[in-house]
Amino acid sequence: MKYIQPVSIGNYTIGPGHPPFIIAEIGVNHNGDREAARTMIRAAKRAGAHAAKLQSFRADSIADRYLIEKKDIEGITGGSKSAYDMYKALEISDEAHMELFSYALDEDIVLLTSVFDEKTADFIDACGVPAFKIASSDLTHLPLIHHVAKKGKPVILSTGMGTLREVEDAVETCYKAGNTDIVLLHCVSSYPPPDSDINLLSIRTLQEHFPHPVGYSDHCEGMTACFVACCLGAMVIEKHFTLDVDWHGPDQRISATSDQLKWFIDDVAHLKVLLGDGIKRPGVSEQEGVVPSRRSLRIKGTIRQGEVITEDKIIALKPEIGIKPAYIRDVVGRKARVSMGNHEPITWDKIE
Template sequence: MFRRYRPDRCYIIAEIGGNFTTFEEARRLIDAAAQSGVDAVKLQTYRAETVASRVAMFVMENTGVTSQFDLFKKYEIGAQLHREVFAYAESRNLDWFSTPSHVSDVDFLEQCGVGAYKIGSDDAANLPFLRYVARLQKPVILSTGMCTLEEVHEAVDAIVGEGNRKLVILHAVTSYPTHPENVNLKAIQTLAREFSDFDVGYSDHTLTPVASLCAVAMGARMIERHFTLDRNAEGPDHRLSADPDEMRWLVDAVRSLEVMNGSGIKEPAASEMETRVNNRKSIVLERELAAGCRLTAADLVIKRPGTGIAPKYLEEVVGRTLVRAMGADAVLQWDDLV
């Protein structure tokens, strides 16, 4: 799907779109993202004139009440800066792609040689746009914030209907920031059941990395999180972005979780094979007994180690006869009995 995508690990995306306006800012973000261990960086490709009318307003916690057109205009980036940023991400061996907001953005990204497309939640119900992107037969990452399950089905059908099955579906909540009571991580499992042919993931707009890590534990195969060098910087997305230390923590935690997940087979771990013997219990003698003694329940106790007859056979041992004299705490073996 992507160069760094592997079926045995979660794919982690640092969303840097909206958090830079110059190449130097982007370069520093990409360097920090690479050092954090992420798989990809993602931009946002839009022009204010084609993404929002002049009457559209933001009414969100991170923006306050403000003109969408004016805010988009402030943070849109030009064609040359796109190319420079993509080239630098490539030089750092990161996957790179973007979220377009209009067919003209898609056409431009095709000129840049983009290998995949992220669809923002604002376009999840824009079926003509989904079909346009899907026809390119490149991987599509679909965020589903603000969607009902029926709308997600419509979006998936629009993409698959163009013969494109290279799809990842992300649970998202389009509240900036998203507070814990609105996260609804169980929706990841709902999406996984409903769309079992596709990987599912999570686009995280919360204020900490906890939700992302929990999402991976619940089956997310892809995590997208905004990324910044300074959470106090000017701009609507910095507050809900991971800084380099937080992103490094998240990547390390996810990789540790993947190791800890194991095979799913309930069996003794390799590290338990010795303790399985030493720390389990056996049937042992309570006191010294002579050969030929017929054992009663009072003659027997259950103690460590687990090198002898297992406790589950206690009733079978009672009434047996010792073939030799044995001392207190002797661990019984079957060949000690008749």
């Protein structure tokens, strides 16, 4: 079995033998309202998530004023389609960040955030974040990845829009910074993506190529893809999270509600039991059904002592109280040691 280097975030371990680490991606669904963010952190904890996650940025450092945003943002920008105006409306102040990290600590839930520039990364580091998230959009922003990785905390890399070579470059950048605490997330940077683009088998590709935990960051409606990802061995699930899918904002429609997230987490907790250990053997509950369900060789008609047993004198019937049908070739041609009646089980002691 390939070695996977476990990663610790807070009191949790991400790696083989541990349950999937569930991140409730608040992202920008708070719409710039710190009270909404507090409420969502609390709701994520109540739903059973291991971590809540924000996105930390400054509009001036992430987008120019002429970039047009394709998502539905008019409700939070007052009608503007400017990406800069969107980011400006969704910014969280430094003071709000500090308050939210303190609040998450009180709520006993890990608070993570995506960082989009070096200055913000330095501030978030000072807030005590236990790991850094690099968004798919910055998979090729190797200077930012290097800056973050040098801080010595785990780095979670989303890989949306990326090629395998680009993922390799990002991972190698972390190595050059002296950091091997890496988590890779398969992701599709569409909101939502068509089913034909989700390509969950990429999880296995990443598992085969890297000695690091692999997870899935989901942008689909519903939870089906997340559950399938867990079946494929995803060790982290990041799912956008909201209190109301009808709120304004670019990501509300693809987000899970508290009830949806709780149902998913409960199902995932049961998944380990359903998957088992992979050893092919009868289950405990099957044991009592083996004998009545399986067949054994019987005499068809009658046979006298000393008579050669031919195939036309044999029938396979339930239950399994004689020789298994698999051994019929070892029975045909032998002589009967005793006379046997119709449907009498053939056992090894009754044949020569």
